[in-house]
Amino acid sequence: MKRFLTAFILVALVAAALFAAFLLGKHLRTGKTPGERPGDLTGLPQTREVDLYFADPDGQRLSIERREVTGENREDLFARVVEELLRGPTEGNRLRTLPETTQARTVYFRDGTVWVDFDAAIRDEHPGGTWTEVLAVYSIVNTLVENFPEVDWVQILIEGVQSDTLAGHVDISGPLTSRVQLLSGEWE
Numbered sequence: 551m552k553r554f555l556t557a558f559i560l561v562a563l564v565a566a567a568l569f570a571a572f573l574l575g576k577h578l579r580t581g582k583t584p585g586e587r588p589g590d591l592t593g594l595p596q597t598r599e600v601d602l603y604f605a606d607p608d609g610q611r612l613s614i615e616r617r618e619v620t621g622e623n624r625e626d627l628f629a630r631v632v633e634e635l636l637r638g639p640t641e642g643n644r645l646r647t648l649p650e651t652t653q654a655r656t657v658y659f660r661d662g663t664v665w666v667d668f669d670a671a672i673r674d675e676h677p678g679g680t681w682t683e684v685l686a687v688y689s690i691v692n693t694l695v696e697n698f699p700e701v702d703w704v705q706i707l708i709e710g711v712q713s714d715t716l717a718g719h720v721d722i723s724g725p726l727t728s729r730v731q732l733l734s735g736e737w738e
Contacts, residue, residue: 597620599617600617601614601696603647603689604646605646607643607644615641628659628698647686652675687720688726702727704727705726
């Protein structure tokens with residue numbers, strides 16, 4: 551019995567050493583720790599220059615305003631970007647796309663999708679109109695997808711719940727990806 555136990559412990563130690571060598575070799579070859587994804591933020595806090603999407607002065611297309619944003623980790627950086635979008639434009643004649651009192655309740659990232667949970671003001675205080683709603687939705691989506699290569703989709707929630715629309719026109723019931731053609735005022 552002692553021989554069996556000794557042999558078992560020896561085999562387990564060898565297996566553990568081989569596994570550790572494999573992980574170390576992978577880390578040395580790739581320069582990444584196991585489980586690290588492209589775009590992971592290391593050495594934080596990190597300041598990043600991002601493009602925020604607001605409406606142009608005529609309210610006909612999206613227009614970019616560049617700002618610096620600092621985050622403690624990936625989700626914090628995404629949340630800070632959303633906060634900047636909610637603050638509204640500070641340069642030129644751009645127009646805000648979201649109601650002034652709207653707040654982001656939480657922002658989180660899973661499997662290529664950023665989930666942004668807004669309070670009810672995003673819906674209740676939205677001025678209405680199809681095009682205004684298109685610009686509002688895609689100001690959020692484009693801002694997150696176009697600035698971060700690891701983000702493919704954005705899911706908008708209202709008070710923690712998936713909703714059909716913000717104001718009756720644009721389907722937000724599922725994740726959305728960017729529409730850069732809105733920079734030129736095109737839809738579809």
